[in-house]
Amino acid sequence: MPLEIITVPCLSDNYAYILHAPLTGLTALVDAPEAGPIIAELDKRGWTLDFILLTHHHDDHIDGVPELRAKYGTTVIGAEADAHRLPDLDMAVKHGSLFSLGNVEVKVIDVPGHTIGHVxxxxxxxxALFSADSLMALGCGRLFEGTPAQMLETMEVLATLPEDTLVYSGHEYTTTNAAFALTVDPNNADLQARVADTKAKRDRDEPTVPSLLSLEKKTNPFMRSSTTGIRATLGMENASDLEVFTEVRLKRNQF
Known part of the structure; x- marks a missing residue:
């Protein structure tokens, strides 16, 4: 096992992820919504923190960095394009950058839409794909800075990853995303099954992430702009994928 991955609930509905490489003992964190729960998980396992990987600049993904950096002397990695609004970076990366956590290689993918500098x-x-607020379980992030065209391209790029990729997104939004997805893709049997599974997991107070990329492609309306079911529901059979995606995002904003 190259990495042990620990899901850490933070704030009201955020997730951070601790990545531990057993062979080297190195430990990394993806996003730092708050320090307390992360420190508690590290202490429980007797781990220190070597790296923090930041996906984007929003406060609920970076607020824990100063305390964690002060405690552990952590190396902070984030997008070069967003360096001006991230905590001070020790390593600035961009699309296509490769770096190693010990013996584990990490690839950086630009995923604009939610923010311009999101990676x-x-x-x-x-x-494993740590997608934060770009591709999410049954959804995608609200377009605070980017355009529908940018987020659609992000979805299309991520869809090319292997089907068995596990998608570790940044929030527990799946229940609401599922309810919305049914309004635009009501006849999707895979979606109906996933909605039931989501409810069962949340009834047991279990996270609904990570999710399989193959399942996102079958059920996530933001990855399905070309499908006939969504187009028929929206009355947009002859529209472009971008027009369909834009309409789905607009309806999700209003949901």
Missing amino acids: AFYIPAAK
Whole structure:
């Protein structure tokens, strides 16, 4: 096992992820919404923190960095394009950058839409994509800075990753995303099954992330702009994928 991945609930509905490489003992964190729960998880396992990987500049993904950096002397990695609004970076990366956490290679993917400078971290050896607020479980992030065209391209780029990739997104929004998805894709049997599974997991107070990329492609309306079911529901059979995506995002904003 190249990485042990620990999901850490933070704030009201955020997730941070601790990545531990057993062979080297190195430990990394993806996003730092708040320090307390992360420190508690590290202490429980007797781990220190070597790296923090930041996906984007929003406060609920970076507020824990100063305390964690002060405590552990952590190396902070984030997007070069967003360096002016991230905590001070020790390593600035961009689309296509490769770096290593010990013996584990990480690839940086630009995923604009939610913000302009948003990046995702893809770790092939762990079959893991840390997508934060770009591709989410049954959804995508609200377009605070980017355009529908940018987010659609982000979805299309991420859809090319291997089907068995696990998608570690940044929030527990799946229940609301599922309810919305049914309004635009009501006849999707895979979606109906996923909605039931989501409810069961949340009834047990279990996270609904990570999710399989193959399942997102079958059920996430933001990855399905070309499908006939969504187009028929919206009355947009002859529209472009971008027009369909834009309409779905607008309806999600209003949901």
